[in-house]
Amino acid sequence: MAFLTERTQPKTISIVSILALFIFLPLMLYAVQNIVVLITRATGTPANIVVDVKTILEPIDTNFYHAFSQGGEESKDMIAPVIGEIRALRPRVIRLDHLYDHYNVSVGSDGSISNWGSLDGAVDSILATGAKPLLALSYMPSSIAQEGKIINPPNDWNAWARVVQQTIEHFSGRGGKNLSGLYYEVWNEPDLAQFGSWKPGSYVTLYHWASVGARNAQNVNAFSLGGPSTTGLYKTWILALINSGNRVNFLSWHTYQTDPEKYNIDQRNIIEWLLPYPNYTLIPKLITEFGFTGDKSNLYGTSYAAAHAAAVIGKLITGSPTYLISFQPIDGPNQQSGNGWGLITHTDNGLKKKPRYYVYNFIDGMAGNRLSLSGEGTWVTGFASTKDGVVRVLLTNFRGKTENVPVTFTNVTPGAYTLRSRYLFGSDTKIPVDISGATYQTKIPLSGNNVLVLELSKNP
Amino acid sequence: MKKVFLFVFIGLLLLAIPATIFYLGKQKDIRTRAAPATTLSLTPASQTISVGDTFKVNVIMTPAANQVVSADIYVTYDPTTMTATAITNGTNAPRVLNSGVIQNGTASIRVGAASNAQPIITNGPVAVITFTATGPTTSLAPAAVQFASNTFVGGLGETTANVLVGTTGAKVTINGTGAVVTPLLTPTATPSATPVITGAPTLTPTLTPTLPASGSAVATPSALTILTPLSHDSSVSAQPVFTGIAPPGSTVTIVIHSAEQTAVITANASGNWTYTPATPLASGPHDVTVSILTAAGTTETSSNSFIVAAAGQGGGEEIAEVMPVSGNVETTILLIAAGMLLFTSGALLWHF
Numbered sequence: 001m002a003f004l005t006e007r008t009q010p011k012t013i014s015i016v017s018i019l020a021l022f023i024f025l026p027l028m029l030y031a032v033q034n035i036v037v038l039i040t041r042a043t044g045t046p047a048n049i050v051v052d053v054k055t056i057l058e059p060i061d062t063n064f065y066h067a068f069s070q071g072g073e074e075s076k077d078m079i080a081p082v083i084g085e086i087r088a089l090r091p092r093v094i095r096l097d098h099l100y101d102h103y104n105v106s107v108g109s110d111g112s113i114s115n116w117g118s119l120d121g122a123v124d125s126i127l128a129t130g131a132k133p134l135l136a137l138s139y140m141p142s143s144i145a146q147e148g149k150i151i152n153p154p155n156d157w158n159a160w161a162r163v164v165q166q167t168i169e170h171f172s173g174r175g176g177k178n179l180s181g182l183y184y185e186v187w188n189e190p191d192l193a194q195f196g197s198w199k200p201g202s203y204v205t206l207y208h209w210a211s212v213g214a215r216n217a218q219n220v221n222a223f224s225l226g227g228p229s230t231t232g233l234y235k236t237w238i239l240a241l242i243n244s245g246n247r248v249n250f251l252s253w254h255t256y257q258t259d260p261e262k263y264n265i266d267q268r269n270i271i272e273w274l275l276p277y278p279n280y281t282l283i284p285k286l287i288t289e290f291g292f293t294g295d296k297s298n299l300y301g302t303s304y305a306a307a308h309a310a311a312v313i314g315k316l317i318t319g320s321p322t323y324l325i326s327f328q329p330i331d332g333p334n335q336q337s338g339n340g341w342g343l344i345t346h347t348d349n350g351l352k353k354k355p356r357y358y359v360y361n362f363i364d365g366m367a368g369n370r371l372s373l374s375g376e377g378t379w380v381t382g383f384a385s386t387k388d389g390v391v392r393v394l395l396t397n398f399r400g401k402t403e404n405v406p407v408t409f410t411n412v413t414p415g416a417y418t419l420r421s422r423y424l425f426g427s428d429t430k431i432p433v434d435i436s437g438a439t440y441q442t443k444i445p446l447s448g449n450n451v452l453v454l455e456l457s458k459n460p
Numbered sequence: 461m462k463k464v465f466l467f468v469f470i471g472l473l474l475l476a477i478p479a480t481i482f483y484l485g486k487q488k489d490i491r492t493r494a495a496p497a498t499t500l501s502l503t504p505a506s507q508t509i510s511v512g513d514t515f516k517v518n519v520i521m522t523p524a525a526n527q528v529v530s531a532d533i534y535v536t537y538d539p540t541t542m543t544a545t546a547i548t549n550g551t552n553a554p555r556v557l558n559s560g561v562i563q564n565g566t567a568s569i570r571v572g573a574a575s576n577a578q579p580i581i582t583n584g585p586v587a588v589i590t591f592t593a594t595g596p597t598t599s600l601a602p603a604a605v606q607f608a609s610n611t612f613v614g615g616l617g618e619t620t621a622n623v624l625v626g627t628t629g630a631k632v633t634i635n636g637t638g639a640v641v642t643p644l645l646t647p648t649a650t651p652s653a654t655p656v657i658t659g660a661p662t663l664t665p666t667l668t669p670t671l672p673a674s675g676s677a678v679a680t681p682s683a684l685t686i687l688t689p690l691s692h693d694s695s696v697s698a699q700p701v702f703t704g705i706a707p708p709g710s711t712v713t714i715v716i717h718s719a720e721q722t723a724v725i726t727a728n729a730s731g732n733w734t735y736t737p738a739t740p741l742a743s744g745p746h747d748v749t750v751s752i753l754t755a756a757g758t759t760e761t762s763s764n765s766f767i768v769a770a771a772g773q774g775g776g777e778e779i780a781e782v783m784p785v786s787g788n789v790e791t792t793i794l795l796i797a798a799g800m801l802l803f804t805s806g807a808l809l810w811h812f
Contacts, residue, residue, distance in 0.1 A: 028799075055546045278621055319556045319557055352694050353694065427685050427704075427764050
């Protein structure tokens, strides 16, 4: 080494050192991050579930997660080919965006709408599933938009207000489709560059003129207007909207987070922010899109996506938003690799149901009153309920290895019972058990990315 | 003319006096209603129980003239004498805004009215906390359950959002002579030794279930499980690997329906079993049923359905990336910052 340094110019050494730094620093960062990932995966707490069958808590809402949002990967009615499959999911609402750029809606330069194109058909398909449409007022009709770009503000805000007014009159109007209780969401992901990079201030202007349109709507049924439909829950956007003085009937945002706990944290945060604003504390909160990632991923075609949805629903089973809206019912075209967001593959890929499709109705089996449950682990989480004397425990193993989960029922009345274990992806088994004391424990295997309902019912 | 003015003046005065009195009365009424006046109390205010007992404490709201929409309830207690096991909303607050949180010595929950149009205006419970007594107190120094200072009650139409003006806690005397508190995880029940059999097992002649090799390998609850293929899986190959769990050493009979195939295998010492059909399955829906004979003489079965994909429709399962990348971005940022510092130092040294 000394030989090298003696024969080499200091400047050369420095240049070589810097070049080496450039090459090795990224490699080192990559290696360190992978080590952190491995450590993160390796550590955690296994579940040890305890259910008190006598501590009966509030009723469980099994409606809030029966909600879906269809994106606009095709400029047409994408729900039509899967009406039957989606109806089987008992949807309460189905959200649509791209209202003014995907359905050949004819908008004049003053904002007057002369033809609704295929939008009526898309809304009819939603109604045919049994759901109500949730309409994201997006994007700016090119005929009124600055430079004709659909993510820009309009040339005249009155034209935008007129567009919104006519949309509400068309769908909620007694002289139109006469639908009641619709949600109108102002824009979609306004903070995203793809949809205009709006800031809270400029969004409030956009929202204000939408609310002017809503106010001007005549002879209409009750409807709700809200936003900001941001890519995440952001305090500045929420407070800007509720302090704007405009009509705000609901608050909405999207969440694409892997960690189910993040959804619970968001619910706590928004209530905390709204407590000082009593007029807004109770208004509906809608997560108008959710998933474990906003990117396309092959995992959307696996049980990973189903387990994620189940874990998130479990986290929100008490203190839930008004709607937790899954994105999306059906894949776009050309996604044979299986990386689409859909619950069902596209027509060009056989309309196959993916594992996540089955999770919603499966969780409905938990209807009843919540029971006290403790002992959730890092990967296995859950909640318990009781109905008609039957105790049920839903457990989700999200991202974990197979766990042989101890489940203890306390305060049990002794007697002969049947224990049923029903896996979302697996078997459905019933066995008799004889409980002689007040506590009963079993161990139940639960593989990674699977969901289980364990059911304890007293024999007649 | 002067008289006319006088009469008009007197007339206006006569009108003004009752109008002013009415207006002032209204103002007073509005001020009374606007003033924060809600109180919270715990009931029963005092109770005596024994170690091991489970007891409930109600959070009672008295909204007075306020129109309450939300309550952020924080209660503290002595964790050496009691443990909160659950907290939920009371009948007077029909909505849980945020689920209850129980920590060592605190229990909290956020609850709400049905809507702004139906605020809480009557006295009643807004939350219920369930406790278990874990240690004795003395009658001279009972355990206190009380509200923390960050408890908040939101009211409509008030000058301040928080309309809470006072709280009253509760006292709990715990005698040490009650039931012994046993650990929750002690199993006290085992699978029935006398299972109820509603009908004779209807096994085909090819099924020859046998008892587990080990006398201790009695079928335990949920002992028989099919792990793969997953139920509803629509991308199963023609020769799928069936795997599952059964009591160690037990004989597992596998029957695949459609063009029926039957196999009898033995679970290994860990209870795992695996089977791959020798003959490829046709594309389309199939059912698989596995069964064992338990030590008690009953047949335990487990089944699921799956679909064998047609050739070229293998589905989009991605096995290698089932575990997504997770990690700490903070670490990466820190390292980048350190690298940048190193880089800058090097550049400066080179320069000077």
